[in-house]
Amino acid sequence: MTQTVELPLWLFVLIVAFAAVTFASHFLFPSVRWFFRRRLERAVARLNQRLERPIEPFKLARRHDMIQRLIHDPQVAQAAADHAAAEGIPENVASEQVRRYAREIVPGFSAFAYFGLAIRAARLLSNAVYRVRLGHQDEEALRAIDPKSTVVFVMNHRSNMDYVLVTYLAAERSALSYAVGEWARVWPLSRLIRAMGAYFIRRRSRNDLYRKVLAAYVRLATRGGSTQAMFPEGGLSLDGALAPPRLGLLKYIVEGYDPDGRDVVFVPVALNYDRVLEDRILTSAAKAGERRFRARIGLVALRLLRQLWLWMTGRYHRSGYAGVNFGRPLSLAGFGAGREGDITKPLARELMQRISAIVPVLPVPLIAALLLRHGALSRAALEHRLEDLIAAMPLAHVHMPRENLSYAAGTGLRQLMRRGLVAESEGRFAPVEDRRDLLAFYANSIRHLLPQDGAQPDGDRVFSAPANLNAASARS
Structure with missing residues (x-):
């Protein structure tokens, strides 16, 4: 026992390293984790005092614990057993699939990443790209929502900037948890998105076991009071118009x-833009007749560098206005009272109708609609048509920059001419023929609000909301 043992230096260092790691994991790391956990809990407690809806314990639970909870959910366990029997595979193989799905879905929320980084980045990016305007919102109805209920923001999906914009504008209300598609499952973006509380979904998956795991997570999050945000259309609009609702996540809720x-309260949110950053990609996908599109990371980086160069040389111009409206909340308990059977479809229709009613009407969509409808117009004729059109939409939420119709017309024209969608000839402005699809993309965003063109994607009713020509700036 007292004999001298000779070891190579590298082996001795390796043994000491393993011993140090073992000591730290058993004695030091738990104390350190407890120390930082306590500091985090105090920081979250202070944060909750200024939030309209405090962060629920469900969102703050450790990711590992949530994965285990999801794996051992009785409905998920039964689904795994059924899947194993149907596929003729051992149950432990099905359980491993469940574990993989759970790890893929469950986020790892970080209050620091969300409120320390994401909110600031969202504010900076939103105001750098757009003139952000927060229009209609029923503040009294929003504040009247039961604090114990689960709030779900339901939005139309115009751009991937939707995530950024709503995260920024809802910063004083709560931390939102988004359902994010496969496009964001790339490193290091995926880790950042998980830290912000978003969960990944496979929108096109037909795997029953995967759907059971996803449904179980949505159920746990909803019952846990986690504030969520979802896009009932299920994806970006390819033609600019509102699309029929898809029932997946809504059905799970x-x-x-x-x-x-807990009650579940849906808050309709409508967004619109003078320029959608992905408009060319979306209209190209619409022409091709398929939803499979992807912006190459190199192309995105090149465009960002170009915008940075324009900013550095003093030639950068923001992409017009971005408008956001919050609609009248809808209680699931109230909506389902007295109804029998599955209420998912009527609920989806009602939510889409409430969203369509509050879509912001911005300068570019208005000018695009007028030029497509009437052809070449002089500036005076365009302003006259614009005045008539707005008068014919008394219930729409029109954002009038500086409350000046002439300025609004000029703003819309400048944006369209800068991008080559409209050309001026002999004092008349007309659509550029090979860019009409892009003009239609913007006009379609308010098509359901225009007179004599009010078909809804989910029915034949025309919905609109009280007029509001004074949208507040969201700039802080």
């Missing part, structure tokens, strides 16, 4: 709703 537990 309805099926997981417990009448004896």
